[in-house]
Amino acid sequence: MTDLVRHRGPDGEGLHLGPGVGLGFRRLSIIDLKRGNQPISNEDETVTVVCNGEIYNYLELRKRLLAAGHRFHTESDVETIVHLYEDYGPRCVEFLRGMFAFALWDSRHRRLMLARDRFGIKPLSYAVTRDALCFGSEIKSILAGGAVERRVQAHAMQELFTVGFIPAPQTLLRGVLRLPPAHVLLYQARTLTVQRYWDLSFPAQGQTAPRSGEEDWAEVAQGDRVSKETRVGRSRLALGPVDAVVRAGCAFGV
Amino acid sequence: MPSFVQDALSECELRARGHFEPTAVRALLARQQAGAGDHGRELIGVLGVQLWDEWFLRGAKTN
Numbered sequence: 001m002t003d004l005v006r007h008r009g010p011d012g013e014g015l016h017l018g019p020g021v022g023l024g025f026r027r028l029s030i031i032d033l034k035r036g037n038q039p040i041s042n043e044d045e046t047v048t049v050v051c052n053g054e055i056y057n058y059l060e061l062r063k064r065l066l067a068a069g070h071r072f073h074t075e076s077d078v079e080t081i082v083h084l085y086e087d088y089g090p091r092c093v094e095f096l097r098g099m100f101a102f103a104l105w106d107s108r109h110r111r112l113m114l115a116r117d118r119f120g121i122k123p124l125s126y127a128v129t130r131d132a133l134c135f136g137s138e139i140k141s142i143l144a145g146g147a148v149e150r151r152v153q154a155h156a157m158q159e160l161f162t163v164g165f166i167p168a169p170q171t172l173l174r175g176v177l178r179l180p181p182a183h184v185l186l187y188q189a190r191t192l193t194v195q196r197y198w199d200l201s202f203p204a205q206g207q208t209a210p211r212s213g214e215e216d217w218a219e220v221a222q223g224d225r226v227s228k229e230t231r232v233g234r235s236r237l238a239l240g241p242v243d244a245v246v247r248a249g250c251a252f253g254v
Numbered sequence: 255m256p257s258f259v260q261d262a263l264s265e266c267e268l269r270a271r272g273h274f275e276p277t278a279v280r281a282l283l284a285r286q287q288a289g290a291g292d293h294g295r296e297l298i299g300v301l302g303v304q305l306w307d308e309w310f311l312r313g314a315k316t317n
Contacts, residue, residue: 140310150311152273161299172306 001141002026014038016048021105021112025050042082043071046107049085051078052137053100053122061095078102085113090184093197101179103135111188118198120168120181127176133187139176148175255287262304263297271307274300 002013002024012027016039025038041048055061058077061084066072070083077098084092085104090113099121104113114135116124126135127148136142143150153174156166169177179185182198261267263283268276279300285291 143310152307152311157273157303160303161296164295172303173311 001136001144012037014050016041016050016105018105018107020110021107023048023050023103023105038076038078040074040076040079040082042086047082047085047104048107049078049081049102049104051081051100051102052124053102053117054098055080055096055100056098057096058098090115090186091197093184101137109188111186114179114185114187115197116179116181116183118182124179125171125176126179126185127173128187128192129175131190133192139171139173142176143173148173151175258305259301262301262308267304271304273303273307 002015014025014027014037016023023039027037039048039050055077058080061080062072065080065083065087068087070086072079072083081092081096081102081104084095085106088095093115096117099117099119101116101122101124102114104115105111106113112133114124114126116122123137124135125137125139125142126133127142129147132147134142134145134147142148151174153170153172156170156172159166159170160172166172168180171178179194180196182196183194184197185192185194263279265276265280268274268279279297282291282293282296282300286293286297
């Protein structure tokens, strides 16, 4: 499965295999080049994550988590996810700013969590079969797993020719779905739930004062600070798929 | 028309993939080539699905 997305992460490969779960990962190294390989686990290795993307506010989160007693063994932005999950469970995703799609395995609760960033910058597709949930950054990884039947979704074909694209969560393949932006998927005891964790809010007219120019600038400056924090060498993370770590995997018999 | 497009939209390939009615697609293609209508959007859609099938549904990219 991971071989098929080698083009998205040529610098490394990682696997986590355990009872009921397999996570695969391909890496393009940007942050913590030596120790930042994935999957990454928490202190007692009960929570493991693979992530495609970048957590922009990881330094701030890391500081808070260290103060709360967590121990980090890498400098990777992705490690913040497992420690946040220890404290907040699936709500951990609400603390993250960035572009990401990740899969997290909680071995204590035998729970798989998939999550996608607020605007769906990073892709994530999945399929549920009789006894497994398979997922990947690209659908061809899911197909390579061999558990998903290759059958065209006729309704999606109609959408493609009517509106020119296939609205999420559908794909052109029957049984293969995209996780929508700002959503979390939980798979536990063969029960699947998909929930939205964030949405745009539009305050009613008159409820908020117009923003000042200083406020706008402060937000821009904040964004620039975050961007600088996540800069490594001469690579700018906000400018393209330079941090395109990739994961593809399967959670069997959860 | 590039050869890969001719191949993908040939009656044989259309029939083999089974997503589209070959007669209808060939008629659209004939009208397009004769300048009798603008069916570019539809034909590009058909071409996309044919290639997607070849490469990803049954093809080597996922095997």
